[in-house]
Amino acid sequence: MIDDAFFSFSAYHVVLALVGAIVILARWLPRLVSSGEPTAAPLMILFGALAALALPDLPLPADPREVPKIWEIVAEITVIVALFGAGMRVDDIGPATKWIPTMRLLIVAMPLTILAIAFLGVLVGGLTVAGAVILAAVLAPTDPVLAADVQIAPPQEGGEHPVRFALTTEAALNDGLAFPFVYLGLLIAVQGLSFGDWGLQWLLQDVFYRIGVGALTGWAGGWALGQVLFNLPRGSRLADTGSGVIAIAGVFLCYGSTELIEGYGFIAVAVMGLSLRRIESDHGYHRNLHSFSEAIEHALTALLLIALGAALPALMADLDWRHVFMAAILILAVRPIAGWLALGGTTLGRSERGIVAIYGVRGIGSIYYLAYAAGHADLADIADLWTIAALTIFASTVLHGFTVGRAMHRIGQ
Numbered sequence: 001m002i003d004d005a006f007f008s009f010s011a012y013h014v015v016l017a018l019v020g021a022i023v024i025l026a027r028w029l030p031r032l033v034s035s036g037e038p039t040a041a042p043l044m045i046l047f048g049a050l051a052a053l054a055l056p057d058l059p060l061p062a063d064p065r066e067v068p069k070i071w072e073i074v075a076e077i078t079v080i081v082a083l084f085g086a087g088m089r090v091d092d093i094g095p096a097t098k099w100i101p102t103m104r105l106l107i108v109a110m111p112l113t114i115l116a117i118a119f120l121g122v123l124v125g126g127l128t129v130a131g132a133v134i135l136a137a138v139l140a141p142t143d144p145v146l147a148a149d150v151q152i153a154p155p156q157e158g159g160e161h162p163v164r165f166a167l168t169t170e171a172a173l174n175d176g177l178a179f180p181f182v183y184l185g186l187l188i189a190v191q192g193l194s195f196g197d198w199g200l201q202w203l204l205q206d207v208f209y210r211i212g213v214g215a216l217t218g219w220a221g222g223w224a225l226g227q228v229l230f231n232l233p234r235g236s237r238l239a240d241t242g243s244g245v246i247a248i249a250g251v252f253l254c255y256g257s258t259e260l261i262e263g264y265g266f267i268a269v270a271v272m273g274l275s276l277r278r279i280e281s282d283h284g285y286h287r288n289l290h291s292f293s294e295a296i297e298h299a300l301t302a303l304l305l306i307a308l309g310a311a312l313p314a315l316m317a318d319l320d321w322r323h324v325f326m327a328a329i330l331i332l333a334v335r336p337i338a339g340w341l342a343l344g345g346t347t348l349g350r351s352e353r354g355i356v357a358i359y360g361v362r363g364i365g366s367i368y369y370l371a372y373a374a375g376h377a378d379l380a381d382i383a384d385l386w387t388i389a390a391l392t393i394f395a396s397t398v399l400h401g402f403t404v405g406r407a408m409h410r411i412g413q
Contacts, residue, residue: 011059018058022047023302041305041363042397048309061307063314065386068371071307075368078300079175080269082144082364084251085293086172087273088286089152091160101166101346101356102173108342109335109357110174113140114181116334117326125326125388129193131381134185138370138389139330141178143363144171150359150404154294155277155286163352163411167359172274175365176214176267180206182369189377205262213263215271221254222275230280239285244292247276251293304364308390315390318383327392331399335360355407362396 026043052060064071093099114136121132144151151168152160183206187198225247229239238246251269258268277286339357348356370389374382 011057014055015058018051018055019303019306022051022306026302039401041301042394042401044302044305045309045312045394045397048306049312050309051306052310052313060310060314064311064367064371064374065315065383068374071304071367072371072375074300074304075364075371078297078304078364079144079266079368080251080255081248081293081297081300083172083175083266083270084273085290085297086144086151086168087270087275088155088277088290088293089168090165090274090277091152091155091158091281093274093278097347098162098165099169101162101343101348102169104342104346105166105170105339105356106174106177109338110140110177112338112341113330113334116338117330120329120334121326125322125384127381127384128189128379130185130189130377131379131385132185133188134182134370134373134379135326135385135388137178137181137185138366138373138385139362139392140181141174141365141369142167142171142360143365144168144175150355150361150408154290156282156284161411162348163355163408166348166356170360172270173267176264176270177211178365178369179210179264179266182373186373186377189379210262210264211267213261214258214265214267217254217258217261217263218268218271219275221250221257221268222272222277223279225250225254225272226276226279229276229285230283239280239283242285242288244289247289248293248296301364304367308367308393312390312394315387319387319391323384323387323391326388327395330362330392331396351411355411359400359404359407361400362392366393 022044026040026047029043030039051058062070114133117136117139118129118132121127121135122129125132125135127135150164151171152164180202184202187202191198228250229247230237251272254272255265255269258265336354336357339360340353343353343356346353366389370385373379374385379385
């Protein structure tokens with residue numbers, strides 16, 4: 001039957017209009033005071049929360065505590081595209097010494113962060129051991145999605161300042177490296193603290209095998225896709241069409257294939273970006289591909305941030321001082337101290353070392369890991385984990401977003 005009312009407001013259409021308005025406002029309002037983009041992320045979360053509070057009758061996104069799967073899938077796709085794009089940004093992978101700060105952040109700062117957050121989660125946060133380890137793994141990696149303002153320039157634009165290079169490559173690689181610790185938390189949740197029964201298997205399978213397979217398939221996948229795009233057939237190359245969808249399809253193929261053989265797909269797509277970028281590195285297709293993947297990334301990120309904001313009032317309903325402490329200690333103390341210690345003895349100056357240590361933004365990767373963990377084990381403190389993670393993401397985007405411009409200007413960037 002046709003509705004006689006001319007103005008019959010569909011909740012679905014109201015939501016679409018709100019999403020469009022929020023994205024435009026979040027991108028436009030910062031331009032009134034600055035040419036930078038970093039404040040768009042917290043504004044999307046904030047406007048999403050305000051919309052949920054002001055219009056409670058509108059359909060809200062699924063509560064991640066109850067329906068984590070949809071959050072896992074959307075966050076996963078967003079991170080896949082972002083990691084590939086981060087790898088694509090690197091114009092020059094040599095000399096080897098330029099990777100020293102990155103390796104220090106991955107090998108020293110990240111484990112220190114995980115250890116500190118897990119310890120504090122049990123001691124102060126009142127979490128179970130499994131919950132504390134999962135929280136640490138969820139919040140340890142920096143985010144390739146929300147850290148665009150501290151990353152190196154797109155392909156062929158140069159500007160690979162050591163600070164930007166360290167933060168970009170760290171974000172590209174540490175998302176995958178957090179996975180062993182997510183599995184560690186899940187194993188503790190399911191099998192308890194009997195490390196003797198499963199510890200060696202975790203080390204061999206979830207650390208060495210999965211990381212190694214991810215790196216190998218990523219490099220091979222980038223080389224193979226490069227041949228398809230640039231060399232086969234030589235007289236009618238796909239790269240000359242400028243279409244980015246073929247390469248994104250290759251990214252999904254690489255990710256899915258790696259996961260099928262139990263490797264870490266996040267590592268694979270980041271390494272794939274690095275590998276593909278080495279093939280005909282001066283070809284304009286690399287810029288087209290990066291722009292295409294970046295557009296997809298921005299669209300998915302906007303939807304996730306608005307959805308997170310809409311879910312924020314519910315997630316913050318039981319907020320207490322322990323949640324605030326855990327979020328604050330990570331952002332203000334644990335990451336800066338771990339980063340500062342890890343970068344000792346490198347060629348970075350004091351200001352550069354401080355910026356790299358401080359500006360590890362938390363974001364979409366944390367949503368994915370927590371949703372993944374929630375879907376694979378019955379976690380007693382899942383509500384606390386979502387509250388802490390959501391608060392940390394929001395606080396990180398605010399604190400880092402509103403200060404990053406001044407910080408980068410301080411080092412001439």
